[in-house]
Amino acid sequence: MRRFVVVGQRASASPDFLLVDIPGTSGRLDVLLRCVRAALLVSHGLRRDTIVYLVLLGGPRAPRSIRIDGAAARYLRPDERSLATTIQKALAIDGRGGPSTLVRPGITVFEGGLDAVLDDLGDATPCVLEQGAEDLREVTIDLRNTVFFVGDHLGFDEPTRARLAALGPATVGLGPVSLQADDAIVLVQNELDRRDASAQTAG
Amino acid sequence: MRRFVVVGQRASASPDFLLVDIPGTSGRLDVLLRCVRAALLVSHGLRRDTIVYLVLLGGPRAPRSIRIDGAAARYLRPDERSLATTIQKALAIDGRGGPSTLVRPGITVFEGGLDAVLDDLGDATPCVLEQGAEDLREVTIDLRNTVFFVGDHLGFDEPTRARLAALGPATVGLGPVSLQADDAIVLVQNELDRRDASAQTAG
Numbered sequence: 001m002r003r004f005v006v007v008g009q010r011a012s013a014s015p016d017f018l019l020v021d022i023p024g025t026s027g028r029l030d031v032l033l034r035c036v037r038a039a040l041l042v043s044h045g046l047r048r049d050t051i052v053y054l055v056l057l058g059g060p061r062a063p064r065s066i067r068i069d070g071a072a073a074r075y076l077r078p079d080e081r082s083l084a085t086t087i088q089k090a091l092a093i094d095g096r097g098g099p100s101t102l103v104r105p106g107i108t109v110f111e112g113g114l115d116a117v118l119d120d121l122g123d124a125t126p127c128v129l130e131q132g133a134e135d136l137r138e139v140t141i142d143l144r145n146t147v148f149f150v151g152d153h154l155g156f157d158e159p160t161r162a163r164l165a166a167l168g169p170a171t172v173g174l175g176p177v178s179l180q181a182d183d184a185i186v187l188v189q190n191e192l193d194r195r196d197a198s199a200q201t202a203g
Numbered sequence: 204m205r206r207f208v209v210v211g212q213r214a215s216a217s218p219d220f221l222l223v224d225i226p227g228t229s230g231r232l233d234v235l236l237r238c239v240r241a242a243l244l245v246s247h248g249l250r251r252d253t254i255v256y257l258v259l260l261g262g263p264r265a266p267r268s269i270r271i272d273g274a275a276a277r278y279l280r281p282d283e284r285s286l287a288t289t290i291q292k293a294l295a296i297d298g299r300g301g302p303s304t305l306v307r308p309g310i311t312v313f314e315g316g317l318d319a320v321l322d323d324l325g326d327a328t329p330c331v332l333e334q335g336a337e338d339l340r341e342v343t344i345d346l347r348n349t350v351f352f353v354g355d356h357l358g359f360d361e362p363t364r365a366r367l368a369a370l371g372p373a374t375v376g377l378g379p380v381s382l383q384a385d386d387a388i389v390l391v392q393n394e395l396d397r398r399d400a401s402a403q404t405a406g
């Protein structure tokens with residue numbers, strides 16, 4: 001199972017944003033939507049082996065988080081507006097159903113932020129994508145039991161950074177240029193694809 | 204200079220599409236918009252060394268093409284709606300100004316399809332991204348003088364395929380999984396980033 005956690009410092013945890021101006025009204029939820037596409041969608045299909053968590057730290061209902069599980073999700077389309085509509089509908093639930101609510105197949109809303117996500121993740125190896133760290137192509141950790149933490153366009157806020165540091169994470173770098181969050185996920189998925197294919201050939 | 208040509212089999216060459224339903228009304232121009240982002244935008248900046256061509260083969264005004272030059276472009280934002288607005292405004296010019304029109308800094312509309320783009324490209328080495336071809340990470344061609352041709356969600360149409368084959372292009376593969384077009388561009392850009400950095404270190 002491949003897992004990505006994207007932390008949106010100001011991304012809206014409430015559905016009160018406008019589809020005609022997602023960047024300007026949602027705390028840059030658009031950055032996170034592009035991460036969902038990058039993690040889950042391939043040519044004509046969904047990655048059934050991937051789960052994405054969005055940690056939403058912005059707006060009146062924060063913190064909340066959303067888990068999108070490729071094994072169960074249906075009808076995910078790659079364009080930002082479609083993905084925004086899906087997330088907006090999920091965020092519209094009232095949250096009185098308890099700490100987490102399955103809002104439709106594969107999509108769960110958590111009434112909590114990074115801690116709720118860490119509880120849900122269990123004992124996966126944490127890994128933070130970080131400019132200048134050991135190169136993804138060379139790292140020898142077992143990437144397949146790893147959960148990757150990705151910052152948004154602002155990077156990680158200080159409490160998130162401290163919480164992640166306390167986990168003693170591995171760090172992985174992606175090359176010489178600082179990339180947008182979704183591109184970082186694309187590169188990780190490609191490396192995992194390659195390692196899985198090699199493992200199958202070897203096995 | 205890094206160059207990418209994305210061919211949209213049905214992508215609208217006219218501005219008559221709806222921003223509230225880009226996938227459904229523009230012949231999947233959204234696929235091409237994501238390619239623009241992937242090619243040109245990095246964390247907090249534009250890739251000044253990259254040019255993207257969109258070949259628009261759909262709708263009443265086809266074929267037309269758009270060139271977006273990272274060295275001159277300004278105010279490009281990563282979200283699909285902003286990019287769609289930019290392209291829609293460019294396509295609204297009447298085309299009576301000749302075979303190509305600079306519509307704003309860095310953005311040129313050509314009143315022609317792949318042939319117009321090939322004329323503009325001059326003598327760069329053509330390279331087609333193709334599942335199963337020699338791996339991008341291993342190829343020994345000089346990727347820096349190469350122009351990469353990328354199909355949309357439908358792949359290349361037959362006339363485009365024949366026209367590209369006549370160029371005797373190199374072919375490059377990206378790994379074991381068939382990816383969306385923008386992800387393919389992300390992987391190429393990362394490889395080019397790495398090779399440029401190695402060349403600088405070696406030099």
